[in-house]
Amino acid sequence: MAFASTERVTNEPDEDVAAVSEEDDDWDDAALRPIHRLSDTTVAFLDRFRDAFPGVRGTFLAKNADEGISRLAVLLRRPLGTDAFSPFWYLNVSGSLPIDEFRRVDKGHVRIDSELFNVRAVHAYTSEAYWRNFVLVECEADPPIGLYPVPDQDEMRNYVNEFGYYSEEYGVSDSMVVTRAEHDDGRVFRDGKSIRLKTRLEVRYLTPVAFIVCAQASALHNPALDAERKELIKHVAAGTAAMADLVEWARQLGRYDRG
Secondary structure: OOOOOOOOOOOOOOOOOOOOOOOOOOHHHHHHOOOOOOOHHHHHHHHHHHHHOOOOOEEEEOOOHHHHHHHHHHHOOOOOOOOOOOOEEEEOOOOEEEOOOEEEOOOOEEEEOOEEEEEEEEEEEEOOOHHHOEEEEEEEOOOOOOOOOOOOHHHHHHHHHHHOOOEEEEEEOOOOEEEHHHHHHOEEEEOOEEEEOOOEEEEEEOOOEEEEEEEOOOHHHOHHHHHHHHHHHHHHHHOOOOHHHHHHHHOOOOOOOOO
16 A cells, blocks of 8 residues: 655755756766776766766666757766776777866767767666666767868768768867868968967867767776777667667676776
8 A cells, every 4th residue: 555645845955965967076076986996987987877867777868969968968077087097988980088078069069078079869878787887979960160172972981981980170269260280280371471379179070970988997998899899889870780789789798807
């Protein structure tokens, strides 16, 4: 038999409840508990993963890109690492890199370090083994920035078939966008003058891409699995594989523990 609760319900905030948002740089310091070895990064990732995807068991799909980006912003809020370890990594068709900076650009775009992503869908997977937890982000193509000749479609297709993506790189300042070569030189020539300027490198993807976010010591980040993981991500970006295929693959993985 079920009994109705006699507890008084109010709109007053509960002193035992604390909201977590992307603005909280070090909420409870949970994601940076002491990390003394590589395997500790999976516990650090789990703490932050629970902030971003509470109550998720199995697979989850954010209802839209905006919600997905909000959840990513909680997962990847500062701080993102220590001097010795970077718990949060992203894995793509090229390899894997630690995440040093995450920025929400607008309702559909995020920037991870120097790479700009046009987010289409954000998935999460909570495994019975926490070291298999991961997030999959699927992204749409962006239009060219307009600095370079329009790429030939056959050239793009051939490049994607070989490498899994097609992108362009450029420099961004408060006042202008410059070519990658001008960014490297730190100078532009405009209106008859040579101008020194400091720009931020940005990478824009002109074809759909996908990437995984996971712990540094995640089972998915085992270097022995690089080739098959890259191939799976490539197929997800192309639409010939899905989140379910990644989950099925992840479920078979053993623990990656180098100490």
